[in-house]
Amino acid sequence: MGLIELDGVERDFVVHRRVGRVRRHRDVVRAVDGVSFTVEAGEMVGYIGPNGAGKSTTIKMLTGILVPTAGSVRVAGLDPQRSRTELAMRIGVVFGQRNQLWWDLPLRDSFELLRHMYRVPADLHRRRLAEFVELLDLGSFLDTPVRQLSLGQKMRGEITAALLHGPSILYLDEPTIGLDVVSKSRAREFLARVNRELGVTVVLTTHDLSDVERLCSRLMVIDHGRVVYDGTVDDLKARHGQYRTLVVDLEGPAEPLVVDGAEVVRVDGPRQWLRFHRDRTTAAQLIAAIASTTAVVDLTIEEPLIEDVIAGVYVGGAPDRT
Amino acid sequence: MAHVGGAPLSLYWAVARRSFRRYSTYRGATFAGAFTNTVFGFIQAYVLLAVFRRRDTIGGLDVVDAVTFTFVTQGLLAIVAAFGPLELADRITSGDVVSDLYRPLDLQSWWLAQDIGRAGFQLMFRGIPPFAVGAVAFHLRLPAGPSVWAGFAVSLSLALAVGFAWRFAMSLSAFWLLEVRGLVQLMGLVFMFFAGFILPLPFFPPALRDVANVLPFAAVVELPVEVFLSKHRALPDLLGVVAHQAAWLAVLVGTGRVVMVRAWRRVVVQGG
Amino acid sequence: MVETHGGPTVAEQAVIWRRLVGARIRADWQYRTSFITFMVSQFVAGFLDIVAIVILFSNVDRLAGWSVAEVALLYGTSNLSFALSDVFVSEAEFAAHHIRAGSFDRFLLRPVGPLLLLCGQEFALRRAGKVVQSVLVLAVALTQVPVDWDLPKAAMVVTMVAVGFVIFGGLWVLTSSIAFWAVEAREVANSVTYGGNFVTHYPLEIFSGWLRRLVTVVPLAFVSYQPTLWVLGRRDPHGSPAWFAFAGPLVALATVLVARAVWFSGIRHYRSTGS
Ligand SMILES: Nc1ncnc2c1ncn2[C@@H]1O[C@H](COP(=O)(O)OP(=O)(O)OP(=O)(O)O)[C@@H](O)[C@H]1O
């Protein structure tokens, strides 16, 4: 049995739209539309998708904040909505868009309040806190009111708050939003460690796909409320990222090149981009074909970007079709 | 074309209309507010009925006057908005006001236009419903004839303006105080009490009446309601009431301008 | 409200509440002037209510047969109940604010009931201004009413304040739950809570039949009117049964059960906001 199990989960929202001056139109938005998956203990899963795909809604159902309209959700063997307070002891949640700390209080006081809420023994709390302070370098701002912290400091505080009670599952909804490169990589390093050393199962939602590439062994892509991909990052690239691009710099501006097995997708002065299918031709063959007709000054080969691969999945299928 | 503070009058008209429309988006809150005013009107009306079982008139008001008084004041409550400061106070606290100060228009007139739009909306949807419902359940008195209606219209407009000028001046205190809500709430209570919201001023013992008479608040509630009840039908009498309101308006608008200029200088000198 | 299995014990909940309140007071104290002006304004607000009653009685000697001291007893007990509920339970009203902002989520992520968290976190000591004012009025009223005080009567006064507190508390929770279905209806809630406070200042017999029946069901009549009738040795001229004076605790319990059911049903309806 998996730690997290979703079976045919749906969630509808009723929204009222103004039509004209007075009349209101009632619409039903299906935010999550038949999602099923299982997450085993110890996994670190990336849950990604475009805006409005239903990621946050799924996380809220996993925590018991929202009741599913249909289907079943079980987390650690519990129904999250029914056993919400019981489950709360075992999960930690970070919503990157929302603040969960006490705005006017220093982090230290927030942590102390949480200690009482989660009934963590004082010495265990002290030990854990000391560890987090060291790993996340919280020491310098532990006594500053949260409202005066920078975004990065606040986020480190949020992550600590989510872990202090020793949860076995951690949900992160856009935890790296707005962080600079250094803070981001530090947060990632920390999360990888939490997963590896403490064995915490992590479900991570993000729009920064490098988060997923660095951290997650498994990737789920959701679009329009449905899971459209579930597998490893490498598999995804292999399946949907067969196209590579050859960039050639010619001696001067020229007509788009005509080469077998590739097409010109962009021209910028003397530079041209040729897209080719990995299985149908090789870079070497292409270069030879071009060099036989035209003088080439320089060339590079671009690997598929994960962003492009996933964008292809979002629009409903492989990018081959375009 | 007429100009105020470097901006054409049509701009202020547009501001008032936009403000009216903005309030019309809070329909649920408007309905709920009107409902609450009606409930309070009913409770107060029954208390007054019990009082008038032992007396025929109090301070020149009979029972119908007193109950009418209650429903008119419940309607007025949202219109004169005695409870809250203007949004201006928030803008001052957040520092956004600096951008207002650099606009080529008159700050006080700009906020007046905003408030006229708001009051117009509240008049229609918060002012009339409690009175209409009250009129179904109780015997209420309407102004006796078109001339009284006209007098009420003038007196009510002045009341709104006085109420605005008061809140404008209060809101400016945010330039000096960090947090004005507490102060405005406290002043709002004093305002309500001496304006005649809680009880008609004719009920007050002479000493308290004297206090009420030297404060501007009666000009916002008590006087227009008296006009509504046809207590000032003779023209000289009515003109006296209007002059009283106008005098307070002049004093408060003047105070607001003086304070505004000083606040302005403070912002310029201290950089906000 | 105590959650089902696995939740903290009552003692643990009390500790959590105390911690939250302590944190809140420390945070509020950073804005001292505002804190003090609000406290004074709460005191003045209550004070103006009783001044209005005294002014009414400067025009008539009795209201439906009740003297000013008797009405003051009614006012003192019901207002104290309300003021206590305002201090300890009215925070439930902030549910509307958090629901609109979507920040109610955070209350659902903790291993403690959201109502306890809400009441702790939104606690405002300034509301105690009204408690002080009510106690002063009640103290004066107790000495002025024509009652031979004995133990049962004294016990009745204490009980009615407690019962009133529970009933008003239930009404705060009940009306705040409306926000789960209609966030904008928050002010309708005010007509029940603040309106209820206003109604209970006066002997209910002055109101018309439908309002009296409504207030008996709601059940504001049990806050202080019915027990006060018994303390003063008066009868309801409209003939409500005499045992109503002793029904308070049961009515309070029923109110709490209804409020609790509606609150939990509201939480199931909570829909958060799109982020
Ligand atoms: N409380 C709500 N009420 C109405 N509609 C909602 C609510 N929450 C979400 N939705 C709608 O459900 C859909 C999914 O929203 P959700 O927040 O789950 O998306 P998401 O994948 O987290 O998007 P993002 O990347 O922008 O955060 C959207 O169409 C959104 O508008």
Ligand SMILES: [Mg+2]
């Ligand atoms: Mg989201």
